[in-house]
Amino acid sequence: MPHLTVFSTSPLRAAALAAALLTAGGLALAQHTGHAAPAVTPARTMAAKLPLTVLSATIVTVPPGITETSAHLTLKNPGSTAVVLTGASSATFGHVMLMKTTRTGAMTGMKTVPTLTVPARGTLTMGPAGDHLMLMGLKRPLKPGEKITLTLKAKDGRTLNVTATVRKP
Ligand SMILES: [Cu+2]
Incomplete structure (x- = not known):
């Protein structure tokens, strides 16, 4: 029960933590993409999607x-x-x-x-x-x-x- 109380009284802190995790994930993904070898773009195998x-x-x-x-x-x-x-x-x-x-x-x-x-x-x-x-x-x-x-x-x-x-x- 103490854990439940902590979470319910600090939704802002939980949201901030979630945002921080998302940001960290985004950076990690960007770095990974940057280090990747020249990739075959999806456009070569798939038609581009219509913006409708x-x-x-x-x-x-x-x-x-x-x-x-x-x-x-x-x-x-x-x-x-x-x-x-x-x-x-x-x-x-x-x-x-x-x-x-x-x-x-x-x-x-x-x-x-x-x-x-x-x-x-x-x-x-x-x-x-x-x-x-x-x-x-x-x-x-x-x-x-x-x-x-x-x-x-x-x-x-x-x-x-x-x-x-x-x-x-
Ligand atoms: Cu018809």
């Missing part, structure tokens, strides 16, 4: 036998350069297409587009009414609540893995 924030990402379930659905996601670009998406992929689907919903008079349709752009310091909303990701060739039934990884690809070669949650329509 995913605000929400969902995939709608479909009835048995239907193998097409769409992903709805909102992407925010905090950077000063527009991000031009050229495609996407997922292990759960045969292929993914970038699409736009179009309206001609009273007729609503969809068409594939080569790119979708997340404006500089702006947002791209992919939803049921406009731009969206069309997921084709579903390989297995989707369960509400499960997480599916989508990989977005940009014109400059960078990619971003997005975790989408499966939901009912």
Whole structure:
């Protein structure tokens, strides 16, 4: 019990100690990096990550036998350069297409587009009414609540893995 009392009455001291340990760890890591031989940069084996924030990402379930659905996601670009998406992929689907919903008079349709752009310091909303990701060739039934990884690809070669949650329509 005396130990518990000591900790509960000195949270500031505990926080200071934790900060000191973190700093020491950071310095040790920096020194280690400094002494390392010229390293192979991760960029040589992995595409650089797109600087986008995913605000929400969902995939709608479909009835048995239907193998097409769409992903709805909102992407925010905090950077000063527009991000031009050229495609996407997922292990759960045969292929993914970038699409736009179009309206001609009273007729609503969809068409594939080569790119979708997340404006500089702006947002791209992919939803049921406009731009969206069309997921084709579903390989297995989707369960509400499960997480599916989508990989977005940009014109400059960078990619971003997005975790989408499966939901009912
Ligand atoms: Cu579509």
